[in-house]
Structures are given as C-alpha cells and as structure tokens.
Amino acid sequence: MNVKSIGATLLISGTMLGAGMLALPLISAGLGIYNTILLLTVLWAIMTYTGLILLEVCLNYPEGTGLEAIAYDLFGKPGKWVINISLLLLLYALSCAYIAGASSIYKNDFTDYFHISVSSHTIAIVFTIIIATIVFISTKAVDIANRVLFTSNIVIFFILVTTIIPYLHGHFLVNDHDSAKYAFAAIPVFITAFGFHGSVPSMVKYIGRDKPKTLRNIFVAGGLLPLVVYIIWEISMLGSLPRFGNHSFQYVAQHGSSVGVMLQQMQIFIQNNNIIYLIGAFSSIAMFTSYLCVSLGLFDSLASTFKRGNNTIDRLMTAVLCYLPPLVFTLVYPNGFVPALGAAAIFLTILAILFPVLALRKLRGKQHQIEYNVATNNIALFVVGFIGLQVIINQILTLNNAVPIFK
Ligand SMILES: N[C@@H](Cc1ccccc1)C(=O)O
Numbered sequence: 263m264n265v266k267s268i269g270a271t272l273l274i275s276g277t278m279l280g281a282g283m284l285a286l287p288l289i290s291a292g293l294g295i296y297n298t299i300l301l302l303t304v305l306w307a308i309m310t311y312t313g314l315i316l317l318e319v320c321l322n323y324p325e326g327t328g329l330e331a332i333a334y335d336l337f338g339k340p341g342k343w344v345i346n347i348s349l350l351l352l353l354y355a356l357s358c359a360y361i362a363g364a365s366s367i368y369k370n371d372f373t374d375y376f377h378i379s380v381s382s383h384t385i386a387i388v389f390t391i392i393i394a395t396i397v398f399i400s401t402k403a404v405d406i407a408n409r410v411l412f413t414s415n416i417v418i419f420f421i422l423v424t425t426i427i428p429y430l431h432g433h434f435l436v437n438d439h440d441s442a443k444y445a446f447a448a449i450p451v452f453i454t455a456f457g458f459h460g461s462v463p464s465m466v467k468y469i470g471r472d473k474p475k476t477l478r479n480i481f482v483a484g485g486l487l488p489l490v491v492y493i494i495w496e497i498s499m500l501g502s503l504p505r506f507g508n509h510s511f512q513y514v515a516q517h518g519s520s521v522g523v524m525l526q527q528m529q530i531f532i533q534n535n536n537i538i539y540l541i542g543a544f545s546s547i548a549m550f551t552s553y554l555c556v557s558l559g560l561f562d563s564l565a566s567t568f569k570r571g572n573n574t575i576d577r578l579m580t581a582v583l584c585y586l587p588p589l590v591f592t593l594v595y596p597n598g599f600v601p602a603l604g605a606a607a608i609f610l611t612i613l614a615i616l617f618p619v620l621a622l623r624k625l626r627g628k629q630h631q632i633e634y635n636v637a638t639n640n641i642a643l644f645v646v647g648f649i650g651l652q653v654i655i656n657q658i659l660t661l662n663n664a665v666p667i668f669k
C-alpha cells in the first residue's frame with residue numbers, strides 16, 4: 263500500500279468513527295461483552311461485504327458517477343428519487359444525533375473543566391453555529407479542521423485506552439443478566455457505526471478505476487480499524503461501569519441514554535480526573551469532526567438537489583436548510599441521540615445494503631464489464647438483502663418500543 267492508499271484507508275475509517283461509536287456502550291450494556299463482540303464482528307463483515315458489492319457496481323460506471331446517477335441508470339426515476347431521499351434523510355437523522363450528543367457531552371465538559379453550568383439548548387445552538395460557519399467558509403476549512411482534530415483524537419484514544427486499564431473490572435464486563443435479546447435494539451445502531459458507503463464513488467474517483475484490488479483492500483482495512491477500535495472502546499466502557507445499581511448503565515438508560523450521563527456515572531468509579539478528561543475530550547472531538555464531515559455531505563447534497571450555486575446568498579440559504587431543521591428537532595427532543603442514530607439505520611440500510619444488492623443483481627443480469635468481481639451468487643445476495651429488510655423492520659419495532667430495551 264502506498265501513502266495515498268493509507269490516506270484513503272484513514273478517510274474510510276474516519277467516516278465510520280463518529281457518533282455511532284459513542285452510542286455503542288449505551289446500546290450494548292444489556293448484551294454483555296461477548297454478545298457485543300460477536301455482533302460487532304458479524305455486522306462489520308456484512309457491511310464490508312455490501313461495500314465491496316457497491317464497489318463492483320461503481321466500477322461499471324465512469325469515474326465520478328454518483329450513486330444517484332447509477333440508480334437512475336438501473337432503476338429509472340423512482341430509483342434516483344429513493345436514493346436521493348434516503349441520502350438526505352440519513353444525513354438529517356445523523357445531524358440530529360450529532361447535535362443531541364454534542365450538547366450532552368459539552369454540557370458535561372463545561373461542568374468538569376470550568377465548573378459552570380450551561381443549558382444544553384444554548385450549547386446545541388452555539389455548536390451548530392460553529393460547525394455551520396466552518397462548512398460555510400469552505401470545504402478546505404473543513405478539511406484542515408478535520409485533519410488536525412482527527413489526528414489529535416487518535417493520539418487521545420491510545421493514551422486513554424492504555425491509562426484506563428487499571429480501572430477496568432472483569433466482573434463489570436460479564437453479568438448473569440447478559441442477554442442476546444437486546445441485540446434487536448442494538449443492530450441498527452451498530453449498522454450505523456459501520457456506515458461509510460456514501461464514500462464508495464468518491465474513493466473510486468480518487469484511487470482510479472484501474473486499481474480494483476487496491477480499492478478492495480482500502481475498504482477492508484478501512485473497516486477493520488474501526489472494528490478493532492470499537493471492541494477496545496466497548497471493553498473500556500463496559501468494564502468501567504457496572505450494569506445495575508445506583509450508579510450504572512441502568513441509571514444511564516433510565517436518564518435519557520446520553521453520553522453525558524454515562525460520563526458522570528463513570529466519574530464515580532474512575533477516581534482519576536485525567537481519565538475522565540481524556541474520555542470527555544475524545545468524545546467531544548469525535549462529535550465535532552463527525553458532524554463536520556457529515557454536514558459537509560448534507561450541505562453539498564442539498565446544494566445539488568435545490569440547484570444552489572456557490573455565491574454567498576445561495577450558500578447562506580443552503581446552510582439554513584442544512585442546519586436549522588436538525589437544530590429545531592434537537593431543541594424539541596433533547597434525548598434523541600440513540601433514537602436518531604437508529605432512524606439513520608433505516609436510510610443507511612436502503613443505501614448500503616438493499617441498493618448494492620439489487621443493483622448488482624441487475625448488472626450481472628445485463629452483460630456487465632468485468633473490472634472487479636466480488637465473490638457472490640444469487641443465494642448470498644438474497645441472504646444479505648433479507649438481512650437488510652430485517653434491520654429496517656427491527657428499527658421500526660425499536661422506535662415503537664416493541665423489542666426488549668435495556669432499562
Ligand atoms: N458511521 C458514522 C455514521 C455514518 C453513516 C453513514 C455514512 C456516514 C457516516 C458514525 O458512526 O458516526
């Protein structure tokens with residue numbers, strides 16, 4: 263792998279590592295560590311596989327062809343609309359999760375670092391304005407801010423997981439009440455955490471259609487890094503807070519399942535302020551960089567959907583469309599962090615599981631140019647498509663409280 267491929271691998275990992283990661287311990291507390299690791303690995307494999315299916319699909323089109331244009335070619339106008347709307351709704355749902363998550367974490371930061379209490383509404387508004395301003399300035403500004411913050415966060419993560427080891431308790435990790443029944447509610451959020459598929463067309467453009475093997479390696483390695491990071495993160499979080507009791511994951515679940523409350527609870531068990539600061543800094547930066555990248559994607563999609571140009575007035579109108587709806591939603595539903603990530607899974611499943619499967623079936627039915635063939639057959643495509651439908655049904659049930667939820 264050359265330097266460009268390593269950079270591309272990190273971009274894929276960077277897209278995956280975000281709010282989903284912070285929600286993982288909140289949603290997997292009832293599962294216990296063994297079920298969690300198993301489920302993470304299985305879902306990583308499925309998401310990587312559909313990423314490779316999407317790669318084969320994209321390689322049949324000229325470099326720079328987006329998912330929307332591919333959907334139009336294969337499924338006509340309805341296909342194009344489904345992809346377009348799913349993408350916008352995915353990015354809006356993620357935006358709501360980021361604003362809700364960030365306000366709960368930053369509220370905690372203000373109390374921990376400066377001993378002042380700021381309302382989460384104020385934080386949500388200021389956070390959104392800061393992100394909007396950076397995106398409004400230019401893509402270059404986003405790139406610079408992201409590069410600096412993402413690199414610092416990798417360093418913070420490694421310092422954190424090495425210093426937290428003495429504070430981990432083996433008996434917090436496994437519990438008699440661990441149960442696979444909580445997997446239903448966890449699957450959608452886990453799927454969101456492994457989402458990166460919107461970036462497949464741009465990666466093909468960046469690396470080149472003539473290097474299908476390099477692209478395959480980038481997607482596999484780019485997802486493997488988050489899988490390892492997620493497992494280490496789960497062990498660190500589930501190992502430092504008990505499942506039940508006055509101060510526990512159960513308490514967090516009963517108080518809005520927010521990252522901020524989880525951090526407060528951990529403070530009671532980890533009597534080392536530096537570690538608490540590290541977790542706070544890591545979570546805060548993760549929220550910031552992910553929202554920066556995701557809202558840049560939303561900003562560009564809105565500009566192209568509503569045919570807005572690059573002049574100041576047009577950019578301002580796009581920014582209002584991009585940031586106002588999720589901000590208002592979060593102000594009305596401040597506890598929407600986990601539900602918004604779950605809702606995102608519905609649209610992500612359409613884009614990242616169902617669309618690649620249907621598109622490849624259609625392409626292989628036609629005579630398609632063989633640039634890269636992912637190992638698959640109709641049965642495998644059927645199974646993956648079926649899993650995709652299950653994820654959507656699952657999430658609809660979760661939103662209606664019809665599956666077991668750890669409380
Ligand atoms: N994986 C990202 C969310 C995401 C999904 C799909 C595409 C891009 C980003 C996160 O966990 O924050």
